[in-house]
Amino acid sequence: MSAKSSASPPVKDAAKRQRRSILVIIGLLLLFALVFRLRPAPGDLLPAEARVVETAKPHVCVHTLLENEVEEKKILRSLELVRELGATTIVQFFPWAYVEREDDQFDWWHADRILRHVEGQGLRVIARLGLAPNWLNEDPGATLNTLPETAFPKFAQYAAAFAERYAGTVDEIIIWNEPNLSFEWGYQPVDAGRYVRLLQETYPAIKAANPAAVVLAGALAPTLEGRGSSAGLNDLDFLRDMYAAGAGDYFDALAIHSYGLKEPPSAEPAENRLNIRLAELLREIMLENGDEQKQASITEGGWNDHPRWAHALRPSQRSAFTVEAFEYVEAHWAWLERLCLWAFRYPADLNSYPDNYTLVSANFVLKPIYYALQDYARGWEREEVLWLPPPETK
């Protein structure tokens, strides 16, 4: 064994070690760069310029459910699909419980993220505010819908903070959801007077924060429940009670929930029937109370195509009825600004019939109704056939 091979000069060894160290550092830097490239910083997914909705039907609107969507790329994909549908507007829920998780500590991170992408896709947004934070209720039986009257000022504070922060981006705000159902009050008895007191607290707070904001009230569930029912009160009587309790001065437009169930959009409205044109009866109540100058929007509506749900249609019927409803609105309801379909997409399947209200599945499969509404909104005539004809069973 030679001395040369057994012992290199110390200076040469040191140089080798130095080179190796430099290579290791460069390798680590490249690795970090790769990792951070794969994890886009907030905003990286935004388009360079805001996109524009191409549509022939500006009253087309969908209710999105991005508040529970964790992945940013799925928020983006959802909103891209809304824009490509030809819908100008979304209704989006911004739960108070998600933003103010601790008293007076507002975390707008997720709401900011959603609204950045809404703007990026050139969409308008109607914000729905609701869901009470856990810290308001010590009762373990309280739900996120349990809102004691003592907390109305805190809700108004949240609504004002929301209105101020997003002024110019969100100028339409719905106060609470379906207050004519006991479920939406944490299974407490419903009371139109209490809802009006919530409006009286919240409306001026929003207006002070953003004078241009349009406050929508109502968002009443279509139901036939009579007075004294533990489940709730029908929307017509509840709206009458709201006016009687002085609601008129505390909202700018009415949010309507109107579902077709088994009935076509042309079906006549009646106090004892649920169909899309029930909205006309709510409008009559507005007129009876001198609110003809106020607009309205259907902020939830549509049909379901589950194969077994008692109130569902088959997919082709659902598509046809939905498009007919939009045509009906266009032709007959000048007072209605938008018809917003429930619901664009759930972040995860509910594994029951509500999944069949969506236009896009949780894993982004586009449903027949998506194509039908896209054809309507964008003035397209699609030749592609989605499915094979029924097998000949004779």
Add this chain to the structure above:
Amino acid sequence: MIKHAGFQLSSKVVAVAIAVLLAAVWRHYQPPNRDIAFPAGEIRIGVDGSYPPFAFDEAGSLTGLDIELGEAIAAEIGLPVRFVNLSFYGLYDALKTGAVDLLIAALRVDQARTAHVRYTEAYFDDGLVLVSASDNQSISAEALSNTAIAYEYASRADSQIGLWEGDGQEIARRPYELSTYALDALRLGQAEAALVDATTLRLYVRERREWQHQHQFVSREPYAIAVRIDRDEVFKLVDRALSTLKESGEIARIVTKWF
């Protein structure tokens, strides 16, 4: 005195420890207390009466698989039952507020809810089933390339086929508007297999008992009874009743009746 590894324990302490242990074991094996579980003297069950064949309105009263299951469980526990008809969206909140004691509403076990809800063992499986003719021995979920599969467009089956394609299997897709059309296609020889949910298959076969077919589950969608997580006595009673009913064949009888 007992000496062990440097510790000295008095026999009194050991006796107390053993007593506590025995009490805990005794309590664990005690039958749950019906009066504690259901202080109102009845079992209030939340159901969704718009979802046949599990629960639906027939001439003004609720009927269906979930209703009969609830009645059987209540009978096993020995208390009267009251069904509370709720919308799907209101089910879990009704459980949380205590408006109902349990839910029997074709509810799939939802892992996201298990911090607040405890599910019994399953009483039904609505997973996807791959159906084929009874004499076709070549159909297998693991080897479906070039197989003509009928399914409902944009359904769970559509997504499952997409997953198989993602795994490299080349499926000959046969989309139909309805799952029942997919089964028609299979039955009439216009497809080699159909992919549908188990409920659809059961209902289809009920109308065509003579049809010879075979099926295999490719996914599991267990339906179970939901109880609030802090209501341990309720859970024990219901789970025990369900097990007894399963062992006696009563659950199978109820399921068969509705399919």
